[in-house]
Amino acid sequence: MYHLFKSIYLHATSKEEYSVLLLGLDNAGKTTLLEQIKAIYSPDHHPNLNTVPTVGQNVSLIDLPDCYLRIWDVGGQHSLRGLWQSYYGSAHAIVFVVDSSDVGDADIERLGKDGGSLEHEGRLGECKLVLEDVLQNEETEGVPVLVLANKQDREDCVEVVRIKEGLVRKVFEGEKGTNVRDSRVLPLSALTGTGVKEAVEWLCSRVKWNKEARPPVMR
Numbered sequence: 001m002y003h004l005f006k007s008i009y010l011h012a013t014s015k016e017e018y019s020v021l022l023l024g025l026d027n028a029g030k031t032t033l034l035e036q037i038k039a040i041y042s043p044d045h046h047p048n049l050n051t052v053p054t055v056g057q058n059v060s061l062i063d064l065p066d067c068y069l070r071i072w073d074v075g076g077q078h079s080l081r082g083l084w085q086s087y088y089g090s091a092h093a094i095v096f097v098v099d100s101s102d103v104g105d106a107d108i109e110r111l112g113k114d115g116g117s118l119e120h121e122g123r124l125g126e127c128k129l130v131l132e133d134v135l136q137n138e139e140t141e142g143v144p145v146l147v148l149a150n151k152q153d154r155e156d157c158v159e160v161v162r163i164k165e166g167l168v169r170k171v172f173e174g175e176k177g178t179n180v181r182d183s184r185v186l187p188l189s190a191l192t193g194t195g196v197k198e199a200v201e202w203l204c205s206r207v208k209w210n211k212e213a214r215p216p217v218m219r
């Protein structure tokens with residue numbers, strides 16, 4: 001009887017836990033985003049917005065009403081990207097953060113054309129290659145991907161629709177983005193916090209929707 005009550009109690013009090021992996025080039029805003037998520041969902045957390053480049057990882061457990069999100073923030077510097085794949089197998093969702101003020105006009109097809117100097121294209125080419133590489137890895141197959149067009153507070157940023165049509169759609173529909181998957185592109189300012197809740201809400205709904213393919217951990 002004790003064991004029966006104990007298992008009923010544990011079932012009633014435990015929640016599903018999903019892992020979310022934050023990826024993107026260095027300086028995209030991943031750590032700033034994690035700080036804002038912690039500030040919104042853990043009211044006693046004061047966000048540290050004076051971030052330094054991440055070497056290694058930051059991890060936080062976010063307690064939401066109906067599930068936990070364990071969020072992994074890893075370094076985006078070139079030399080650290082080789083470590084990302086060790087997180088893929090346990091990720092229930094991937095967030096790819098793009099610096100919208102550093103992708104030129106965000107149109108892949110114009111990369112290098114119109115005399116487009118590298119200066120004007122920002123890091124668009126690098127962003128494309130890195131996103132393709134993430135999508136192509138077999139361990140990310142079927143995992144929901146949220147692309148966040150960050151730094152929307154900056155005057156020199158590219159609108160979310162340009163990032164969606166000019167970069168994300170072309171990568172997802174290109175030959176290297178073959179796997180059909182749940183994806184979305186949303187605007188964000190990690191610095192001001194605008195768009196953070198919408199991003200977390202999308203993640204929650206999609207990890208649950210995909211839970212037969214990637215079951216949560218009970219906690």
Ligand SMILES: Nc1nc2c(ncn2[C@@H]2O[C@H](COP(=O)(O)OP(=O)(O)OP(=O)(O)O)[C@@H](O)[C@H]2O)c(=O)[nH]1
Pocket residue numbers: 024025026027028029030031032033049051052053054055074075076077150151152153154188189190191192
């Ligand atoms: N204006 C503006 N600046 C931002 C925003 N998000 C991040 N930044 C700035 O961009 C810089 C890099 O932010 P981080 O969060 O450290 O970037 P990261 O993606 O974690 O970088 P790595 O750890 O090197 O991979 C910092 O100076 C942030 O203040 C934003 O939404 N708007």
Ligand SMILES: [Mg+2]
Pocket residue numbers: 030031032051052053054073074075076
């Ligand atoms: Mg960081």
